[in-house]
Amino acid sequence: MRLFAVLLATSLAGPGQTAETDSSGRGGPVWTVDLNQQFQTIEGFGASDAWAAQFVGRWPDPARRRIAERLFSRAFDPSGRPRGIGLSIWRFNIGAGSAEQGAASGIRDPWRRAECFQDAQGQWDWSRQAGQQWFLEAARQHGVETVVAFVNSPPVHLTRNGRAWGDGSAYSNLAPERYEAFADFLATVCEHFERTGRPFDYLSPVNEPQWRWSRRNGQEGCPWTNEELRALVPVLGQALRARGLKVRLVLPEAAHLTHLLRRTDGEPLCSDQLRELYGTRPDAILRTPAVAPIVAAHGYGTTDTRDRTRDIRRELGQRLRQTQPPLRYWMSEYCILGEADDGRLRGPGRDLGMEPALFVAELIHHDLTLAQATSWQWWLAISPYNYKDGLIYVDRSPEGGQVYESKLLWALGHFSRFVRPGARRVAIRPSPEAPDPQETEGPWVSAYWHPETQSCVVVAINRRDQPVSITLRIIGAEEQTFRSYLTTADPETNLQPGPPLEPGHPWTLPPLSLVTWVLAGSQRTLEKQPAPAHRSR
Template structure:
């Protein structure tokens, strides 16, 4: 049932004192110094600036690696239930979203380590992946059937975009004959670049034969890492090698008159986009791939998407550093006219400066709030036009899954995480084509990390979506306005310790909206 937001907590709060009142971070690009709001006011006025526009949102996504290969063969009711949580844009009879409405699905094109079995050298069977390409050079389109099931389910639920990505070339093409590298060296020789491009093109056409249109192909993944430990499929690449691979793939796609676009380069950390950091020859990827004077310039290839992608791992704590790095990402991207940025993979890894540890499965609100803060910074500071999670379905004791499952290949139970619904506060309501707009909090552009607010304007300009992340221990009362005028609330949804993107009753809603402590609230409104 719907519940009144005012029934979740005490109806009014005493003057709100931010836990981090001394730490005011500029979380939205403005270029101007603004008056800071006072944290001691009982009700904050949050004003959306409809004429201050930033990036248009392209999609929110997640990956099928690696569990979909098994879960796609589970009993129909269970795998459909998982797909509904990920893809559905419908509501139940009480108005609660049935799912988070992803708009991009990422399909892992395997290298064939699953066919090699234990001889693959990849210890965990769940991290091996089939390849459509058999050892004798023929294609078997019955491979990866569980993943194909999920890709078709995404399509049936209305997911608009499909991306394919290999972590490694097929084992028949690699230097080691395995799906992982040796001694931190690239596992694909230059003589096989064209064969690799033709292989990915064949996969795209093979999936089209199954009714799946592939919109994007991402040929390399986290090329800065060594991928030599046999933990999963993977290989490093230098920028010059990525240039050669992308050029070969571009030719192969063009030869087949395919309109699939190439995404580069899935950098392992966002700073590899704008500085050398610790990986010489695999860094400064914005300038190296998209500045015309570079010897590795890709921007003039017809199939290359005008986007650059990177992963937010190891750059999310502490908060000030996270913001500063994302300011530099935005600056690098803005140096190339027409270039946009995708944050194309994230889950909680490492100890994050002691703020939160990636180890240990946690279905609760704490990791969800952390993820919501990451999403906020990636969208409002980096100006990311896309945001993608890593494992949509995880069998692991780690904070890497939107949905968790028993590690059983034929059947099992599945479990929703609050991280799923935290992402849903964005992905379910901020549709492709919505444009991020400016936000003021009590006439200030700067925001406190305990209360982060972003806003998005529909293409028709008839709807504004506000997402508010209250990580603090106090409730916050807010007035929501657009250009100084009170908005008409059409829908209000909350993710908290006790709620999972639950629709709230707006029948008796006054001017003030209570944002409970430790919660994420999305407000859908008409300006």
């Protein structure tokens, strides 16, 4: 590849406006993108179908199709605006059967109960989870590359207490003598979906094993100690191998990143998981061939301050590179729960605006650049709740209702729509005289190279309430024209296409905005591509 450096710029204050320099006349710091310095390969961006898809998937058209289009589509409308955010990963919840139990399940909210494909007599009913299956089919039709089946609790007819939640102890609600039955259940489910042309790429058999998951949690859940996981995984691997299934196991879905890194006082039996599950011990889970070389963890409890957000992700990234270089890190679940970002954001209260969107975009940036995550996955794709947990919100009605799009949906789309599976994150750094954005208020800028399409994508996040001007210098690419996509607080400006990027001008990021720049040539290539087939692992 011929080395080529070019200054590229345009104003992104709005489509069709001319570029301007900042007050210094210099156009802000020069950011250098070096395509020759490459880091992790991106596997995708996703969200889960829990729990609303079981109802919304049975809504009449066109409401459910509109939601599927917003989540999965890679098409463009006549103006050139993306019709959706093009998720490349979809998480399908394999339910435990609390829905069939109804109020007797102990889970008060019907929207948090889940059906099970098997009953207590061992009979299978593949018509269950129909709403979720509708969204799974829609995801495949739109070309979503990867499906992760995940489990919150073993089926209720296998658990110790006959419920989809435990007794409050640290130990699993599944007795060891039931491990084979659980493994057979999961293998049969995976086999059915593979045989019917909707295969799961990954199976996540446990979720946040650190929590006690008693009745008070109000949802399906099951704790697991590290010792129990080391005993369960080989049994699962054997069940999958006996059926010749290609699905890979992904674990441990740790509740906090700290549970991977060290022994914690509150969860001594299920923490320090990088060492306890993936280390050198003879019963480490990676010795089971079905286990993918992935460590999956959730971002909760680490975002109360910007310093804590960055420090623990930097520590995780360094730890993985130094002691576990074969492992890939997935940030496999996040939503805004408690306090986040110096207490300015809290989980309660639906907010469709820019503040949570920009906060989450910055968090994605840190997960990708500091922890070198290869995948980033949001929690609820669809939420009926008055909470900061959804990408799309809906009326709480099983029959149908209104659909409400959040700015957070489009913020994730700045990554998911354009940073496709197979992209390599590449180096980008400001000029030496500029302050390090990691130690300031940003802007937060990351860059990606797609070898297949020979295209470059740059994502910039401006959380300031004033415009920020930057100039990009690209090393290692032929000179090409870039397209721009902008999201601001304006209700209609969501991945809004802007003017082409021409050499010679600074770029002005509007206040409180996200901007993605894509090589125009590569964009035409993407538009011509058919929906991808199922990807082999």
